[in-house]
Amino acid sequence: MLGSQLRSRKPRILCLHGFRTSGEILKKMMGKWPDAVLEKFDFDFPDALFPAKGKSDIEGLYDPPYYEWYQVNKVECFNFEECIAYIEDYMIKHGPFDGLLGFSQVK
Numbered sequence: 840m841l842g843s844q845l846r847s848r849k850p851r852i853l854c855l856h857g858f859r860t861s862g863e864i865l866k867k868m869m870g871k872w873p874d875a876v877l878e879k880f881d882f883d884f885p886d887a888l889f890p891a892k893g894k895s896d897i898e899g900l901y902d903p904p905y906y907e908w909y910q911v912n913k914v915e916c917f918n919f920e921e922c923i924a925y926i927e928d929y930m931i932k933h934g935p936f937d938g939l940l941g942f943s944q945v946k
Contacts, residue, residue, distance in 0.1 A: 857942035859895035
Protein backbone atom coordinates (compact mmCIF):
# COMPACT_ATOMS: atom_id res chain seq x y z
CA MET A 840 0.00 0.00 0.00
CA LEU A 841 2.69 2.50 0.98
CA GLY A 842 4.65 1.84 -2.23
CA SER A 843 1.60 2.59 -4.37
CA GLN A 844 0.97 5.82 -2.41
CA LEU A 845 4.54 6.95 -3.03
CA ARG A 846 4.27 6.22 -6.76
CA SER A 847 0.97 8.08 -7.09
CA ARG A 848 2.13 11.36 -5.55
CA LYS A 849 4.43 13.97 -6.99
CA PRO A 850 7.97 14.08 -5.58
CA ARG A 851 8.17 16.72 -2.83
CA ILE A 852 11.06 19.15 -3.00
CA LEU A 853 12.20 21.32 -0.09
CA CYS A 854 13.30 24.67 -1.58
CA LEU A 855 15.66 26.78 0.51
CA HIS A 856 15.93 30.38 -0.65
CA GLY A 857 19.10 32.42 -0.93
CA PHE A 858 20.75 35.18 1.07
CA ARG A 859 18.42 37.97 2.16
CA THR A 860 15.46 36.77 0.13
CA SER A 861 12.47 34.61 1.15
CA GLY A 862 10.54 31.47 0.32
CA GLU A 863 7.95 33.57 -1.51
CA ILE A 864 10.63 35.22 -3.64
CA LEU A 865 12.15 31.87 -4.61
CA LYS A 866 8.66 30.62 -5.46
CA LYS A 867 8.11 33.62 -7.76
CA MET A 868 11.50 33.12 -9.40
CA MET A 869 10.86 29.43 -10.01
CA GLY A 870 7.41 30.27 -11.38
CA LYS A 871 9.23 31.26 -14.55
CA TRP A 872 10.35 27.66 -15.09
CA PRO A 873 8.55 25.66 -17.78
CA ASP A 874 5.17 24.26 -16.73
CA ALA A 875 6.37 20.86 -17.94
CA VAL A 876 8.84 20.88 -15.03
CA LEU A 877 6.72 22.63 -12.39
CA GLU A 878 3.74 20.31 -12.77
CA LYS A 879 5.84 17.22 -11.99
CA PHE A 880 6.83 18.26 -8.47
CA ASP A 881 5.32 19.52 -5.22
CA PHE A 882 7.56 22.37 -4.00
CA ASP A 883 7.73 23.65 -0.41
CA PHE A 884 9.18 27.14 0.25
CA PRO A 885 9.89 27.91 3.93
CA ASP A 886 11.38 31.20 5.08
CA ALA A 887 14.69 31.16 6.92
CA LEU A 888 14.68 31.57 10.66
CA PHE A 889 16.38 34.97 10.88
CA PRO A 890 15.25 38.36 9.51
CA ALA A 891 17.90 39.87 7.21
CA LYS A 892 20.45 41.99 9.06
CA GLY A 893 21.38 44.15 6.11
CA LYS A 894 20.40 45.39 2.68
CA SER A 895 19.14 42.82 0.21
CA ASP A 896 20.48 42.85 -3.34
CA ILE A 897 16.93 42.32 -4.58
CA GLU A 898 15.38 45.39 -2.94
CA GLY A 899 13.31 47.15 -5.57
CA LEU A 900 12.84 43.91 -7.52
CA TYR A 901 10.96 41.91 -4.88
CA ASP A 902 9.14 43.15 -1.80
CA PRO A 903 10.32 42.37 1.74
CA PRO A 904 10.45 40.72 4.18
CA TYR A 905 13.90 39.22 3.58
CA TYR A 906 15.53 36.44 5.60
CA GLU A 907 18.88 34.78 6.25
CA TRP A 908 19.50 31.16 7.22
CA TYR A 909 22.47 32.23 9.32
CA GLN A 910 24.83 35.18 9.54
CA VAL A 911 28.40 35.34 8.25
CA ASN A 912 31.24 37.80 8.40
CA LYS A 913 34.74 37.42 6.96
CA VAL A 914 35.87 35.34 9.94
CA GLU A 915 32.87 33.67 11.59
CA CYS A 916 29.53 32.05 10.98
CA PHE A 917 26.75 32.79 13.49
CA ASN A 918 23.57 30.84 14.26
CA PHE A 919 24.51 27.95 11.95
CA GLU A 920 23.53 25.29 14.51
CA GLU A 921 20.15 26.98 15.00
CA CYS A 922 19.70 27.02 11.23
CA ILE A 923 20.37 23.28 10.92
CA ALA A 924 18.04 22.51 13.85
CA TYR A 925 15.30 24.65 12.27
CA ILE A 926 15.61 22.87 8.91
CA GLU A 927 15.64 19.44 10.59
CA ASP A 928 12.52 20.33 12.58
CA TYR A 929 10.82 21.70 9.47
CA MET A 930 11.57 18.48 7.59
CA ILE A 931 10.13 16.37 10.41
CA LYS A 932 6.96 18.48 10.69
CA HIS A 933 6.33 19.03 6.97
CA GLY A 934 8.04 16.05 5.31
CA PRO A 935 8.78 13.64 3.97
CA PHE A 936 10.74 15.26 1.16
CA ASP A 937 12.18 13.50 -1.85
CA GLY A 938 14.69 16.18 -2.78
CA LEU A 939 16.27 19.47 -1.87
CA LEU A 940 16.77 22.61 -3.94
CA GLY A 941 19.01 25.26 -2.43
CA PHE A 942 19.92 28.74 -3.61
CA SER A 943 23.13 30.42 -2.41
CA GLN A 944 23.12 31.78 1.16
CA VAL A 945 26.46 33.53 1.12
CA LYS A 946 27.11 36.43 -1.19
